[in-house]
Every structure is written in structure tokens, then in C-alpha cells.
Amino acid sequence: MKRFNLIVAFCENFGIGIKGDLPWHIKSELKYFSRTTKRTSDPAKHNAVVMGRKTFFGIPESKRPLPDRLNIVLSTTLQQEKLPEGVLLCSSLEEAMKVIEDKNDVENVWIVGGSGVYKEAMASTRCHRLYVTKIHQQFECDTFFPEIPNSFREVAPTSDVPLGVQEENGIKFEYKILEKQSE
Numbered sequence: 001m002k003r004f005n006l007i008v009a010f011c012e013n014f015g016i017g018i019k020g021d022l023p024w025h026i027k028s029e030l031k032y033f034s035r036t037t038k039r040t041s042d043p044a045k046h047n048a049v050v051m052g053r054k055t056f057f058g059i060p061e062s063k064r065p066l067p068d069r070l071n072i073v074l075s076t077t078l079q080q081e082k083l084p085e086g087v088l089l090c091s092s093l094e095e096a097m098k099v100i101e102d103k104n105d106v107e108n109v110w111i112v113g114g115s116g117v118y119k120e121a122m123a124s125t126r127c128h129r130l131y132v133t134k135i136h137q138q139f140e141c142d143t144f145f146p147e148i149p150n151s152f153r154e155v156a157p158t159s160d161v162p163l164g165v166q167e168e169n170g171i172k173f174e175y176k177i178l179e180k181q182s183e
């Protein structure tokens with residue numbers, strides 16, 4: 001069974017979004033997201049990013065689909081014709097995982113939001129790690145990260161994760177990795 005990781009940035013009040021966009025502008029954090037979700041150990045493979053309809057259309061038009069990754073959008077209302085070429089449409093997270101499992105060129109699967117997709121993903125036995133950027137500030141938000149189940153524990157960051165408190169434009173933030181403990 002193929003597993004997946006989840007990647008998210010949330011602020012002190014657990015917000016992740018406002019009006020379809022991110023509540024903050026932190027360039028280095030976006031670069032971290034890009035780098036992390038693109039990284040493969042096999043150069044012949046690429047990764048998949050799985051996201052809800054609103055997250056996909058919240059990405060600026062010029063930046064979507066996310067390059068060098070297989071983009072999969074979850075929706076029960078959208079038609080395939082409304083998505084750019086190469087972007088896959090699935091009606092459930094499990095369907096997306098089955099589609100990915102049928103491909104042999106996908107190395108890692110990243111769940112990239114939003115709220116409901118994160119909740120379903122964290123409850124799944126397929127979920128391995130949460131790559132969390134904790135933003136040390138409160139922001140006005142209308143979309144929030146669900147409660148993290150107790151089965152997740154913080155683990156030591158891998159060598160590719162910047163250590164300690166980062167700062168950009170006066171906003172402090174920190175990269176963390178949590179891993180689901182086996183039952």
C-alpha cells in the first residue's frame with residue numbers, strides 16, 4: 001500500500017487560508033514547499049500533489065498546475081474539461097491513490113490541502129508524515145487545520161529541513177516533522 005505525506009503551513013490560531021488565498025506572504029516558505037514536494041531520490045521519477053478543488057483554483061493561474069509534479073484535484077462537481085491538460089480529476093482520496101498506484105513513475109505523494117482533505121488524510125493508515133510550518137503569529141483566517149490526532153509525534157528533522165526559528169518580513173516561523181506512530 002502506497003503511503004503519503006502531508007504538507008501544511010498554519011499560524012498560531014491554526015488558520016491556513018482566507019478568501020481562497022494564503023493569509024501571509026512568505027517567499028522562502030513557498031520555496032520550501034516547492035523544493036520538498038518536488039524532491040525525489042530517483043531522477044527518473046516525479047511526485048504527485050493531491051489537493052481539493054478550492055486549493056487548486058486558489059493557486060495563481062500563472063503558477064498552476066504546480067510544475068514538475070503530477071497534479072491531482074479532488075472534486076465531486078468539477079468536469080475534467082475545466083482543468084488544464086495533464087491535471088487529473090478524482091472524486092475521492094482513495095481513488096486518487098489507486099490512480100497513483102497504477103503509475104510506476106510516481107515516487108512520493110504529497111497531500112497539500114485544504115481542510116477536509118487534510119482531515120481525511122491524517123485519519124488514513126496511508127499517512128506517514130506531516131511536514132508542518134508553524135507560523136508564530138495570529139492571522140485572520142476563514143479556513144483552519146483540523147486537530148492533529150494523538151498518534152502523531154514530532155521527529156527529528158531530516159537534513160534538508162532548515163533548523164530553528166526562521167524569519168521573513170518580521171514573520172517568525174519554524175519547520176517541523178511529525179510522524180504517525182505504529183499502533
Ligand SMILES: NC(=O)c1ccc[n+]([C@@H]2O[C@H](COP(=O)([O-])OP(=O)(O)OC[C@H]3O[C@@H](n4cnc5c(N)ncnc54)[C@H](OP(=O)(O)O)[C@@H]3O)[C@@H](O)[C@H]2O)c1
Nearest residue numbers: 008009017020021052053054055074075076077113114115
Ligand atoms: N496554509 C496552507 O498550507 C494551505 C494549504 C492548502 C490550502 N490552503 C488554503 O486553504 C483554502 C482552501 O481550502 P478549503 O479547505 O477551503 O478547500 P479545499 O479542500 O481545497 O477544496 C474543497 C473542495 O474540494 C473537494 N474535495 C475535498 N475533499 C474531497 C474528497 N475527499 N473527495 C472529493 N472531493 C473533495 C470538494 O469539491 P466539490 O465541491 O467540487 O466536490 C470540496 O468542496 C485556501 O484559502 C487555500 O489558500 C492553505
